[in-house]
Amino acid sequence: MILGALAKQEINWLKSNPPAADNVQEDGIVMSSRVRLARNLSNQPFPLRADRILQLSTMDKVVSAVQSINLLSNAYVHKLNDLDKIDRLLLMERHLISHEHASNINGGPGLVFTRDETISIMVNEEDHLRMQVITPGLSPKIAWKTLNEIDDGLNEKLKFAFHPRWGYLTACPTNIGTGMRVSCLMHLPGLVITNEIERLFNGLTRVGLTARGFYGEGTKPLGDIFQISNAVTLGKNEESIIDDLGKVVNSIIRYEKGARQKLLKDSLKEKVEDNIYRSYGILSFAKSIETEEAIQHISKLKLGLSLKMKLAVKLDSIDQLIFTIQPAHLQEIVGRELTAEQRDATRAELIRKSLIN
């Protein structure tokens, strides 16, 4: 366990009042925006067909290319095999690496990330490079501007696999073309409570978007938090992918606000408020609580704040709390490995303290 300092650091891309967001921050509905590019080195098999030695040589190439880029001059470089399980899990909990990358112990998985965690590059995930920029609120254009610069910089040093018709080539044909995924992390409790979320998901499919879970592809949603992202990467340029997603996210914000208005109507109001105060009660007094249950209740508090209920918490610290109560975070913060029971107790204590402050 060597990443304790990182676990104690606030997550920058969750901080509200983004400097110049594409749109005004909306009641914490959009927590953050992320743009990711998949790139592969030409003339080398993709990581899944390369042995460890070859993967490590890929890592060396990427690291040396990274050194020529100003934006990455203060970046940390990690070979994930040198980190223990808890460290790798911590990186996943902070959305710096995927679940697959955290559990890859045979190959040569690597990670480069800046101190503020805005920019990160996974090396040897299913593609040689998976680079991402995360920014607060609804701001995918800002994220793309930075990521585009980094892509250009790396391309000066590295040859990327590119096909005249199909664009950037990736291990999975679902990512070819731009190799780009844009996503917004959205808190949608209103649509969940009013049972409109599945209709929304069906609608998303029709416009070429998709909803993923809390930790990305193949993971389940936690605390009514979803990642909304583009499904299609070929045949549209990067700017229109971002514009189209932005338009849909703006209408999801409107739906979510509409749903929250419904929650304030007489017939529902008492029930909803009761529900939120119960969550507040549990979080304030519980002596032991599991991650999923905790996130569910914290999500309710986040909703309560947007409904202007009197709760002694701030939106900012609520968002941070969702991340710091995850298992690896707790263990890194106390500096030792904990059993499940110990984690549940530590989690409850951490939540109680943060509600008092």
Next chain:
Amino acid sequence: MLCNICKKNDATIFFKGIFDNQVVKINLCEECAKKKGIEFKPELSLPEIIATLSDLGLPIVTENKKTVKCKSCGLAYTEFKERGRLGCADCYNTFESYLAPLIERIHGKSKHTGKKTAPTTLESTGYEKEGLSQQISLLKKQLNEAVKSEEYEKAAELRDKIRELEKKQ
């Protein structure tokens, strides 16, 4: 809307497939979806899409495709079908005719219109020398395993490939 498979029950699970530039909506009832091992997920994985499209009479793999292998990385089309992942950039050339319709179904488009890479990257055949020796040692390992498990046909293939690569060194 009726389920595309049983054509009896109401469909409750929808997703989009693409065929000949036309968006085809695929509608399944819960029962049929379960039978196909598709749970309600906002997104299907590639092998699931391939499997479902095949069931709907849009066959993707025919017998002769099974034997084709990528010259650069040795991936067989059947392996791609199982895992949904290609082995290297050259796979896109090797399997181009099979991938083209699949790619159109996935994306609804067949031509990249976004950012282009620096022009030096365009040629992509064979491996760099540096990776060559590592590639050979990997193949030798596979050869040993093939001999041990008495897969002589595979072993012969691997031997030929090693010889070929050694010539390039």
